[in-house]
Amino acid sequence: MLNANLQKLFTIAQKPERLIIGLMSGTSLDGLDIALCRFTGSGFDTRFELLEFTTVPYTDALKQDVKHVFAQKQVSLEKLCLLNASIATLHADYILQALQSWNYKPENIDLIASHGQTIYHAPQRLHGQMGYPNATLQIGDGDHIAVKTGILTLSDFRQKHVAAGGEGAPLALYGDVLLGSHPTKNRILLNIGGIANLTWLPASKQRIICTDVGPGNTLIDRVCQQYFNQPYDDGGRLASGGQVHQPLLEELLKDAFFTQPAPKTTGPELFSASYVQQAQQRSDALTISPQDLLATLSAFTAEGIIRFIKANINIQIDQLLLSGGGAKNNFIVNYLQQAFPKVEIADTGTIGINADAKEAILFALLANEAVVGEPIATGDNPAVLMGKFSFPL
Ligand SMILES: Nc1ncnc2c1ncn2[C@@H]1O[C@H](COP(=O)(O)OP(=O)(O)OP(=O)(O)O)[C@@H](O)[C@H]1O
Numbered sequence: 302m303l304n305a306n307l308q309k310l311f312t313i314a315q316k317p318e319r320l321i322i323g324l325m326s327g328t329s330l331d332g333l334d335i336a337l338c339r340f341t342g343s344g345f346d347t348r349f350e351l352l353e354f355t356t357v358p359y360t361d362a363l364k365q366d367v368k369h370v371f372a373q374k375q376v377s378l379e380k381l382c383l384l385n386a387s388i389a390t391l392h393a394d395y396i397l398q399a400l401q402s403w404n405y406k407p408e409n410i411d412l413i414a415s416h417g418q419t420i421y422h423a424p425q426r427l428h429g430q431m432g433y434p435n436a437t438l439q440i441g442d443g444d445h446i447a448v449k450t451g452i453l454t455l456s457d458f459r460q461k462h463v464a465a466g467g468e469g470a471p472l473a474l475y476g477d478v479l480l481g482s483h484p485t486k487n488r489i490l491l492n493i494g495g496i497a498n499l500t501w502l503p504a505s506k507q508r509i510i511c512t513d514v515g516p517g518n519t520l521i522d523r524v525c526q527q528y529f530n531q532p533y534d535d536g537g538r539l540a541s542g543g544q545v546h547q548p549l550l551e552e553l554l555k556d557a558f559f560t561q562p563a564p565k566t567t568g569p570e571l572f573s574a575s576y577v578q579q580a581q582q583r584s585d586a587l588t589i590s591p592q593d594l595l596a597t598l599s600a601f602t603a604e605g606i607i608r609f610i611k612a613n614i615n616i617q618i619d620q621l622l623l624s625g626g627g628a629k630n631n632f633i634v635n636y637l638q639q640a641f642p643k644v645e646i647a648d649t650g651t652i653g654i655n656a657d658a659k660e661a662i663l664f665a666l667l668a669n670e671a672v673v674g675e676p677i678a679t680g681d682n683p684a685v686l687m688g689k690f691s692f693p694l
Pocket residue numbers: 325326327328329330331492493494495496497517518519521522532533534535536537624625626627629630631660
């Protein structure tokens with residue numbers, strides 16, 4: 302005899318299609334992405350449709366609050382404890398509001414896949430402390446979301462990956478392989494969010510790579526906010542008016558991260574304001590104009606991507622498919638096109654994956670896999686199903 306929770310889960314697993322909400326709130330702290338998807342099948346038979354999508358921007362007050370604990374070595378434990386509950390409650394409110402505006406009732410949604418807010422990412426390679434494993438921390442507890450929305454919630458996806466020997470990221474791998482592979486085209490799926498990460502999907506399916514490659518937008522955003530009173534460099538226009546400072550660019554690219562073998566992950570814990578300032582000091586570039594600094598940091602994002610690709614992929618690349626907010630930065634996109642003139646560069650929308658919603662869709666897919674899939678072995682990544690179950694009652 303199954304209890305009611307397990308009975309419900311069993312029923313959801315047996316349905317021919319599932320309505321799943323994927324949530325992503327990433328390292329750029331811009332807001333909560335909410336993707337309502339319909340899934341059928343699992344594994345390589347997965348089919349999905351993005352029914353609705355929205356990004357609920359974080360208020361300035363919330364951003365400031367999260368910054369107290371975000372990528373900080375030392376924080377108020379009380380603040381962390383409070384945020385773990387309050388972010389979850391807030392995300393639940395955002396979901397309920399989104400569902401109402403889309404005319405869906407919570408009882409008709411099968412699952413929520415909640416990534417939570419990453420507040421610290423500490424692979425062993427980065428923290429370097431003997432006796433401690435890879436670690437990563439996302440807050441916004443799943444039980445709170447499940448109870449408040451009444452919807453069965455899966456959350457905290459990264460811990461299983463770490464427990465099974467990974468660094469807890471990038472989890473895009475699993476969805477990218479299932480949704481992005483092509484039988485004859487060699488593709489790279491490149492996400493430029495706060496951090497840039499990519500999945501190399503050769504048509505042969507041999508030697509798939511999924512890894513972070515360097516900074517995405519966080520350093521660019523900081524300069525925009527500090528000097529231009531803008532949240533980000535819209536279209537890459539500010540960077541396009543600046544000059545790249547080559548010695549600074551080379552200094553920025555000197556960190557060991559760039560030569561470490563993939564898969565590897567990183568975060569704003571490494572690529573921080575002080576990282577930039579130290580590189581400026583070493584390259585005598587402390588007094589360059591904000592616009593030149595912005596051009597150089599945007600080139601840094603692009604070069605991190607380009608150098609990784611050139612050093613690790615030596616067969617013809619047919620398509621470079623972009624997602625994340627950085628796909629709208631024309632300075633970066635043009636820089637990539639100049640480095641790879643023969644590669645078709647487009648956004649993932651051209652293969653049916655909305656570029657803004659992609660990461661939220663991928664977490665919805667992970668929830669679908671956790672309920673009806675099987676662990677997928679690919680590349681050097683652990684073959685595991687991820688996500689912790691929180692029942693509403
Ligand atoms: N029109 C635009 N032009 C240039 N950059 C943009 C534009 N719109 C968004 N961005 C950039 O994209 C960022 C948000 O990207 P995204 O939502 O993909 O990040 P994220 O999900 O928080 O990050 P991550 O993938 O690292 O977890 C913004 O902070 C901004 O820097």
